[in-house]
Amino acid sequence: MYLIKEPLSPSSAISLSSIVGCGTRSFFHSPPSTLHELPPPPSLSPPTTTATSATMPTSSAATLSSDPILDRLSSDDSEIKLIAIREVKNHIIGNRTKKLFYIKLGAVPAVAAALADSDSNSDSDFNLIVQSVAALGSFACGVDAGVSAVLEAGAFPHLIGLLSSSNDKVVDAAARSLRMIYQSKLAPKYDFFQRDNIEFLLSLLRSENENLTGLGAGIVIHSCETSAEQNILCYTGALEKLTTLLSGSLSQRDSSLESLAAIIKNNPEAICKFVDLHSGRALSSITELMKDRYPRTRLLACMCLICVKNSSSSYLQDIGIKTKLVNILLELLDDSGQVGDEASFAFSSLIAEKEDLQKLAFDANAIDKFHSVLQKHPLHPKRLEGVFLALADLCSKLECCRSSFLSSQVLNLVVDALTHDDASVRTAACICLRSVSRSIKNLSAGRFMSERIVFLLVRLLSDLSTSVQVASLGAISNIVVDFLPHKSTFMQSGGVKELVQLTKAMDSSLRVNAVRALRNMLFQTDKMCKEVIFVELTASSMASLICDPEPSVQEQALALVRNFVDGCVYSVEYAFAEDGIILDAVGRQLRKSPTVEVGIQGLYALSNIASGNEFHKDAVMQLLFPQAENRSQSFFNQFLQSNDNHLRTAAIWVIINLTFPESPGAFGRIVNLRSFGIVSQIKKMFNDSCMDVKFRARFALAQIITFGDS
Amino acid sequence: MSSLFWRPAGNEATQAMAVSKKVMTREEWEKKLNDVKIRKEDMNTLVMNFLVTEGYVEAAEKFLKESGTEPAMDLATITDRMAVKKAVQNGNVEDAIEKVNDLNPEILDTNPQLFFHLQQQRMIELIRNGKIEEALEFAQEELAPRGEENQSFLEELERTVALLAFEDVSNCPLRDLLDISQRVKTASEVNAAILTSQSHEKDPKLPSLLKMLIWAQNQLDEKAAYPRINDLSKATLEDPAV
Numbered sequence: 001m002y003l004i005k006e007p008l009s010p011s012s013a014i015s016l017s018s019i020v021g022c023g024t025r026s027f028f029h030s031p032p033s034t035l036h037e038l039p040p041p042p043s044l045s046p047p048t049t050t051a052t053s054a055t056m057p058t059s060s061a062a063t064l065s066s067d068p069i070l071d072r073l074s075s076d077d078s079e080i081k082l083i084a085i086r087e088v089k090n091h092i093i094g095n096r097t098k099k100l101f102y103i104k105l106g107a108v109p110a111v112a113a114a115l116a117d118s119d120s121n122s123d124s125d126f127n128l129i130v131q132s133v134a135a136l137g138s139f140a141c142g143v144d145a146g147v148s149a150v151l152e153a154g155a156f157p158h159l160i161g162l163l164s165s166s167n168d169k170v171v172d173a174a175a176r177s178l179r180m181i182y183q184s185k186l187a188p189k190y191d192f193f194q195r196d197n198i199e200f201l202l203s204l205l206r207s208e209n210e211n212l213t214g215l216g217a218g219i220v221i222h223s224c225e226t227s228a229e230q231n232i233l234c235y236t237g238a239l240e241k242l243t244t245l246l247s248g249s250l251s252q253r254d255s256s257l258e259s260l261a262a263i264i265k266n267n268p269e270a271i272c273k274f275v276d277l278h279s280g281r282a283l284s285s286i287t288e289l290m291k292d293r294y295p296r297t298r299l300l301a302c303m304c305l306i307c308v309k310n311s312s313s314s315y316l317q318d319i320g321i322k323t324k325l326v327n328i329l330l331e332l333l334d335d336s337g338q339v340g341d342e343a344s345f346a347f348s349s350l351i352a353e354k355e356d357l358q359k360l361a362f363d364a365n366a367i368d369k370f371h372s373v374l375q376k377h378p379l380h381p382k383r384l385e386g387v388f389l390a391l392a393d394l395c396s397k398l399e400c401c402r403s404s405f406l407s408s409q410v411l412n413l414v415v416d417a418l419t420h421d422d423a424s425v426r427t428a429a430c431i432c433l434r435s436v437s438r439s440i441k442n443l444s445a446g447r448f449m450s451e452r453i454v455f456l457l458v459r460l461l462s463d464l465s466t467s468v469q470v471a472s473l474g475a476i477s478n479i480v481v482d483f484l485p486h487k488s489t490f491m492q493s494g495g496v497k498e499l500v501q502l503t504k505a506m507d508s509s510l511r512v513n514a515v516r517a518l519r520n521m522l523f524q525t526d527k528m529c530k531e532v533i534f535v536e537l538t539a540s541s542m543a544s545l546i547c548d549p550e551p552s553v554q555e556q557a558l559a560l561v562r563n564f565v566d567g568c569v570y571s572v573e574y575a576f577a578e579d580g581i582i583l584d585a586v587g588r589q590l591r592k593s594p595t596v597e598v599g600i601q602g603l604y605a606l607s608n609i610a611s612g613n614e615f616h617k618d619a620v621m622q623l624l625f626p627q628a629e630n631r632s633q634s635f636f637n638q639f640l641q642s643n644d645n646h647l648r649t650a651a652i653w654v655i656i657n658l659t660f661p662e663s664p665g666a667f668g669r670i671v672n673l674r675s676f677g678i679v680s681q682i683k684k685m686f687n688d689s690c691m692d693v694k695f696r697a698r699f700a701l702a703q704i705i706t707f708g709d710s
Numbered sequence: 711m712s713s714l715f716w717r718p719a720g721n722e723a724t725q726a727m728a729v730s731k732k733v734m735t736r737e738e739w740e741k742k743l744n745d746v747k748i749r750k751e752d753m754n755t756l757v758m759n760f761l762v763t764e765g766y767v768e769a770a771e772k773f774l775k776e777s778g779t780e781p782a783m784d785l786a787t788i789t790d791r792m793a794v795k796k797a798v799q800n801g802n803v804e805d806a807i808e809k810v811n812d813l814n815p816e817i818l819d820t821n822p823q824l825f826f827h828l829q830q831q832r833m834i835e836l837i838r839n840g841k842i843e844e845a846l847e848f849a850q851e852e853l854a855p856r857g858e859e860n861q862s863f864l865e866e867l868e869r870t871v872a873l874l875a876f877e878d879v880s881n882c883p884l885r886d887l888l889d890i891s892q893r894v895k896t897a898s899e900v901n902a903a904i905l906t907s908q909s910h911e912k913d914p915k916l917p918s919l920l921k922m923l924i925w926a927q928n929q930l931d932e933k934a935a936y937p938r939i940n941d942l943s944k945a946t947l948e949d950p951a952v
Contacts (some may be wrong), residue, residue, distance in 0.1 A: 086808075093811050094818040094825035097855040134815040141819040176816055210909065249909030336862070337823075378861035 073110035081114055082128045089135035099143050108146070111135050112153035120165055130173045133159065137177025140184065147184040156181070156188070163204075163212070175211035182218040190223035192232050205241040210249060217242060217255035224262045227270075233263050234273045243274070243282045250294065257286065257300035265307045275308075275315060283308065283315065290328055295339045299332055303346050310349070319360070325350055326361050330369050344370075344386030352393045358401060366394055367404040374413045381422035388414060388428035392435040402439040406447065411436070418456040423465040430460065430471035437478040448479040449489045458490075461498040466507055473502065473513035480521035487521065487529050496521075500536045508550045515545060515556040522563035530564060530571065539577040543585040551595045558601035561586060565608045572612035575605075580619070583609065587623040591635055596644045603639060603650035610657035614665050617658055621669055624654070625676050634676045641681070645690040652696040655682065659703045667707050679704055734936035736949060754779040756916055763905065763914040765792040783910055787813070791904045798897040803832040810900065817907050824903050826856045826863050830870050831896045834887055837873050845874060 072084035088107055092099045102108070115132040118125040136155050139146035150156070159181075162174035181187045191197055204216030220238065224230055233239055242263070245256035264270045275283050289301035302325055309316040309325075316322075329350065332343035347366075351357040370387050373379075391410065395401045405411065414436075417429040437448045457479075460472035476499070480490055490496070499521075502514035518533060542564075545557035561582055564574045575583045590602045610620040624636050639651035655678065658669050673679050682704075685697035734742075758779045761770040767788045770781055790813050797806035807828055810817050818825045829852050836845035849871050857867045869884060876882035886892065902912035920942055927938055937947035 089815065090808050090811055093807075093815050094822065095852070095855075096859060134811070138815050138819055141816070173815075176814070180816075180819075250906070251909055378864075380861075 067105060070106060070110055073107060074113065078124070078128060082131060085111055085114060085128065085131045085135055089131055089138060092135070093138045096143060099139055099146055103139065103143070103145050103149050108136070108139055108149035108155075109153040111139075112150065112155040112158075115155060115158055120162060120170070126167060126170065129162070130169055133162065133170070133173040133177050137173070137180045140177065140180040142183075144184055144186055147181055147186045150181065151186065151188070163215075168209070171209060172211045175209070175215045179211070179215045179218045182215070182222040187222055190219045192223065192229050198232070198236050198238075202237060202241065205238060205245075210252060213245060213248070213252055214255050217245070217252075217259040220259040221255070221262050224259070227267050230263050230265075230267045230270045234270050239263055239270070239274060240277055243277050246282065246285050246289070250297070253289065253292075254294075254297055254300055257289065257297070257304050260286075261300070261304045261307045264304075264311075266311050268311050271308055271312045271315065287321070290324065295332055295335045298328055299339050299343055299346060302328055302332075303349075306346060306350050322357055323360055323364070326357065326364050326366070330361075330364060330366055333369060333373050340373075341380060341382045341386055344373075344383070344390040348386070348390045348393045351390075353396075355397050358394055358396070358398050361394060362398060362401050362404070367391070367401060367408065367410070370394075371408045371410050371413075374410065381420070381425050384417060384420065385422070385424045385428040388417065388425070388432040392428070392432040395432070395435040396438070399439060399441070402436050402442070405436055406439070406442060415453055415456065418453075418460060423463070423468050426460060426463065426468045427465070427471040430457070430468065430475045433457075434471070434475040434478050437475060443479065443481060449487075451489060451493070453479070454489050454493050454495065458493045458495040458498055461495070461502060466510065469502065470509050470513050473499075473510070473517050477513065477517040477520045480517060481523050487525060490521070491529070491532055496533055496536050500533075500541075503537070503541065503545060508548075508553060511545070511548065512550065512552045512556055515553060515560055519556055519560040519563055522560065522566075524566075525563075527570065530574070534564070534574060534577075539574070539581050543581045546582070546585040546589055551598055554589060554594065555597045555601050558586065558589065558598060558605050562601055562605040562608055565605060565612075569612050569616075572609055572616050575609050576616075576619070583619060583623060593635075593638070596642070596647055599639060599642075600644075600646050600650045603647070603654055607650065607653040607657050610654055611660075614663060617663065617669065618665060620654070621658060621672060625672055625678075631676050634678065637677060637681055640678070640685070645693060648685070648688070648690065648693045649696055652682065652685070652693065652700055656696065656700045656703065659700060661703050661706045666703075670704050670707055673704075731932075732934040733950060734934055736937045736947060739937045739947065751779070756919070758782075760914040760916045762788060763911070765795065765901070767792065783908055787908060791901060794904065795897045795901050798828075798831065798900055799893050801835045801838070801893065803828055803835055803896075806900065807832075810904065813904065814907050817903050821903055822856070822860060823863075824899055826853075826860070826866075827896050827899055829853055829856065830866060831893065833870055834873070834892065837879060838888055842874060849874075 069084060069088065072080050073088070075081045075084070088102055088111065092102055111132045115129065115136070118129050118132070120129060136150050136159070140150050156178075159174045159178050162170050163178075165171050165174070190201070192201070201216055201219060204212045204219070207213055207216075220233065220242070224233060239260070242256050242259050245252040247253075248256070260274065264274050286301050286304050289297055290305065292298050292301065305316060305321070305325060309321075326347075329343050329347045333340050333347075335343065347361075351361055370391055373383070373387055391405065391414075395405055414429050414432050417425050418433075420426055420429070433448070433453070437443055439447075442448070457472050457476050460468050461476075463469050463472065476490075476495065480487065496518075499514050499517050502510050503518070505511050505514070518537065522530060522533065542557065542561060546554060546561065548554050548557060561575065565572045575586075586602050586605055589598065590606075594602065606620050606624070610617050625634060636651065636654075639647055642648055642651075655673065658673070659666055670679070679701075682697050682700055685693055686701065688694040688697055754773075754777045758770060758773060758777075758781050761773060762781045762783060762785075765788050767785055770785055770788065773779060774781060774785075790809065794806050794809045794813070797803070797809060807818065818828070833845055833848055833853060836842075836848060849867075853867055853870070857864045870887060873879055873882070873884050873887060876884070879885060879888055905912045923939065924942075930936065931938075935950040937950055939945055940948055
């Protein structure tokens, strides 16, 4: 098809090349790649605020030390002290506001001091120890400011010490409080590589006491992250011990499932070890737990199985188990609590990037299910975030999912969430929009270019949260690839100005996404649109984006240039503005032996420029093959000899446009190309292993040969 | 206790309608039942499970002594659990909260719904005792922040606070909150949470078995006429209506 059309006129040939190479690339390929580049959604509790409140106790303690409760907490009379500690404990349990109040008051160091002063061997101090340990644990439960206050007060080693107390109640209380601390990211990282630590962990896991085994599992869940840590836990017996807890009590089963997931996640070696344990029964007992009575256990079992399935090619790959996982997770969405909130995240990890699972989920009416979840009110931000991300994954590949999404009223709910108070929800809503707007059919119908959507998205470009900005850029990148002249909606909303501002951001993820959005906006657009963007962006900024320190930004900037100069001759002129500053930058970047992606975009940009008039073609010749250069070692030859099919294709396209037979200077250029060894190199590609390269090479040779073969 | 058992209604009607059903006489039926073997230990375990879950400590102690059946949990913890339950049933919610916290501080720290219900019950008790100012202050200090943290509590919170608006609470549309059944509801919620924290099932097994019996009988009704058990407390086989 290209071969028929291309010879007709140089510019149409080039348009085609740029559609195939550039337009479609930016459209079909770059949106999915955006998904990879996005940072994970930020956690709900922003560490910055907790950090400030954590530092408060010291200062406020000084000013408020006259508070009677503080006096009583540090009273010399142990009876008064005990009553005060118990009173604080009973006030704060379950009560976040009270926890924060007492933390600010400076109660944590006072309680920690009472614990440190007590004598763990004395019977009379026993109650004081239990009460203060429980109070410290409650401060740490669910409140990061409490965790850091407890750690700063130096209570951690005391709590560890109490685990070896001879009194069971003391051991229970200490284990519970430590478990609370380990549930927070702020807890100190446990070093599994120290022999003593591993021994201690194993002794916890071997204990008869549920609180101690629970603490052991909690430590693994908190601190096992790298594959080296996973492996050491596999080979020292921790994995085996945790597996036996699967047949333990309710809480042991749950913590076992969660810690096993931490050990085997993304680690095929650990998975093999795990599957072989107890002659293969471990995996089947987890499969059984998928059907457990308790929703939390079902969820954790699913998450564990997803870890196995995702990083192994030999286990859990049959359709039966996949369908089961999809159905169970969809059912768990009905849980109104935390389990329901987390189920959608687990669902995402199951279907992300996997078309077969997305199809299974579609067949299980997942879109309807999520729609009905969204209709319940009020929804916790975590729930909204999870549902939007799950919908984003569902719609990332399959058009049937996107159609179903768009035919229900989900789109309105997602758009509403663009103004949600919670930044994670706004981010998730943008990610969802980006995924759905990959639908070419609906995109070309201008479905997403409504004033409301565009207005809200543009407003998010100046959001305080970087992840919201990046996600919004992602959505905009897709919806500006518009086949109809709807782009004016976007331009009228002031979007271009915002995008250009973001190309100058310090954060490279903002720069790369902003440039990508502009690049997509330039895809097959008209003169007016190009003019607006060019004036706003300026040639010198484009040149500096091409030379950005980040290769990903360079790639997008070159793709942007490529779309700018695509089309009629007036388009090509953009490359020559400000004394050709853009063209120079392209040439400089190509000579620096760039990454494959950067090279491809740079070559296509040159190919488009070479489709212009004689002046343009000669400028490209001069850039690639300067007279003064050593003719036997042209850097351009390296592109023709690259291992990458796309790069070779792009390089040949440049040659095709430089040798277009009807242009007057073609003969002279061919003579030059011969002297640089390019023609002989292309001859070697006559039977290239890549079909695309082979066809282009033959096409180029056919053009060259019209002027004779020597 | 009687609320644990329920009696299906309308089985006579279904029996009358079926014509071609198989008929089992009482003798045949009893013979079949005699062939089923039940282990004594299983019976004892079920009884012990019932006593322990429902909190009959003394009975459980006696039963342990007489039958040698080991309870699945430390009997001392049952006493503690019953003390909590009783405190709620008597309206001493603050006392109950302190007792739960001594038993295991995690229960109320990780169960916001239960914590909210206990606080709500506390407020109800204040209103019941006419301590209106204290109730108002309590609502602002304790309940309002819970509603902010979790929107799903808001509706219940509003209903409870609305009690304050009525002069005569015993005759207002929200009087169900003041009913003793509200205390029982809260008490059993606490009871269940404590049991779960002890890794114990929150419901005894016996009622589930009886539910299953009734379900099985209902299934069988469609296929056969047989001596049915209608009164669960007596477990007498009734002659099939032919």
